Amino acid sequence: MQLYLDTGNIDEIREIAGWGVVDGVTTNPSLLAKEAGRGDYRALLKEICDVVKGPVSAEVTAEDAEGMLRQAKSLVNISEHIVIKVPCIAEGLRATAMMFEEGIRVNMTLVFSALQAILAANAGAAYVSPFVGRLDDIGHEGVDEVEKIRAVYDNYDIDTQIIFASTRHPEHALQAALIGADICTMPAKVFRQMVKHPLTDSGIKRFLDDWSKTGFSID
Ligand code: E4P
Secondary structure (H helix, E strand, O other): OEEEEEOOOHHHHHHHHOOOOOOEEEOOHHHHHOOOOOOOHHHHHHHHHHHHOOOEEEEOOOOOHHHHHHHHHHHHOOOOOEEEEEEOOHHHHHHHHHHHHOOOOEEEEEEOOHHHHHHHHHHOOOEEEEEHHHHHHOOOOHHHHHHHHHHHHHHOOOOOEEEEEOOOOHHHHHHHHHHOOOEEEEOHHHHHHHHOOHHHHHHHHHHHHHHHHHOOOOO
């Protein structure tokens, strides 16, 4: 499963990408609101693309298809890595079909049902992002919806990639992998939680204590 970092923060991206585990980045207007005052948006996106060298999702804010296409054309000029996030509404589907014709990759966002995911794929989206955590928040089993999308896409050999999104905790990441999501996008906090295990920490301590008794050295 590929792992994306869900943030607009360049420091977090440098840190976690430095582990060698980040395949791409997803941003959205709310994540970018946290970066307000930290310079130019296009420069930030370029910097993210240069660090990650993989797909970087940037969302359009226009509400009509023509406006979305215009914004998408401007954003893809920043880097070959830019993928356009388009909301799953009728105008978004229309925009996705137009972007598909232009060779622009779309990540259909704000997807909450397998039915929406079918439409996204038929419109030509390269990626679909079901928001699992937000479904959980309203008392649904978000993971079940991703499972349905996986089953439907497999039934028809649909190559739209499923991005397990709105990931809230490491258990979500494990569920994403077990279901067969192509990608899981996660905040830096979840990456940091995933790497931690108390037995790893106590194991290192014991090995170092014992090593100090050997009198040996490596270099
Ligand atoms: C994904 O692309 C979205 O940016 C993100 O996962 C939304 O997550 P949230 O529900 O925590 O805002």
